[in-house]
Amino acid sequence: MRILLFVLLFLSFAYALGLVLANNTEIGVNLLFSQAPTMNLGLLLILCLILGIVIGMLLALLIFRVLQNKWEISRLQKENIHLQEQLTQANVVIDRQANSPTVEEAVYGSGATTPNTAALTVDKEPLLSKHKRD
Template sequence: MRFILFVLLFLSFAYALGLVLANNTEIGVNLLFSQAPAMNLGLLLILCMTLGIIIGMLLSLLIFRVLQNKWEISRLQKLNKNLQEQVAQANVVIDRQANAPTVEEAVYGATASNVHDEASTDPIETATLTKRKRE
């Protein structure tokens, strides 16, 4: 990997040197509101190309980060929706279990509170009622 990087660096340096040597004309640069001193055309081309590459890389990284954040937000919203559906289903199951008849209700046909109320008034009557309900 270092060898490939070294070769690419060498080729870009050779290209820049060739560009400076081939374009050795002095040129003045007008920056609309100011004037830059006269410089070599090849050097100006290399400077503009380098600035363009750097600005392009920074913008592409920024755009990629924005897109990556949007993808992450979308993924998390889908996950949140799925979790909300699971909570709703769990609440339905809990409600069904809370409203399901208890063992005493299923066996005796009365609520536990009715049996308890009857037992608190008169134990003999409660035993008789419980016996009748079993039959």
């Protein structure tokens, strides 16, 4: 990989040197609001090429970062939906367990009361009526 990078760097340097040598005329650059001093045409071409590469790389990084954020948001939304489904299923299981008959109800029936539950209901009645009066 380093050898390939070295070869590409050497070829780009050779290309830039060829541009400078082949285009050795001096030209002036008009920047609309100002005038740049006269410079070699090959050097101007190299500067424009480098500026274009740098701006292109910065824009590519910006676009990649935006796409990466969109992918992350999409992944998190899918995970959120999956977790909400798991929560719903867990709530259904909890509701089933809460509404399932207890051992006493299964043994004595839902209408019958055991001696312990009868005592509890008798004790709760006066407390509830006392709180209702206040």
